[in-house]
Amino acid sequence: VFGNIGSMIAMRVGAEDAEFLVKQFEPVFDKNDLINIDNFNGYVKLLINGATSLPFNVKFYPPTKGDLELAKSLKQLSRLKYGREKNSVEAEILERGKIATPISG
Structure with a gap:
């Protein structure tokens, strides 16, 4: 390697x-x-x-002290912008897993 x-x-x-x-x-x-x-x-x-x-x-510089309030706000913003209901995601996964046409053997 x-x-x-x-x-x-x-x-x-x-x-x-x-x-x-x-x-x-x-x-x-x-x-x-x-x-x-x-x-x-x-x-x-x-x-x-x-x-x-x-x-x-x-x-290297040591890590800077984080801002916990900012992190909390960013997580919440991300959830609001990109989050979806669990049931909706699970239904989409099941739908994607379906076979369009049966496979004949």
Whole structure:
């Protein structure tokens, strides 16, 4: 599989996964680097103009605090816009499953 991957990002992995991934990030990073990398950090290898870059480290932003009220409002809006009654959906599924013409054996 690795032969088909152009660009790769690895964040902290376990020892078993590090055994496979280390070959993709050597000689810059070793197995211990892959196992012990800090939260919100990763190692990257990019395919640039058909050539693979040397691996380098990258720092990611931690997730931002969500707005629960906004999420609740968006869910409600989605239900109003796209939601349908359960019975209607089930009836449509049954209708689609019907065979138009009997199959003769």
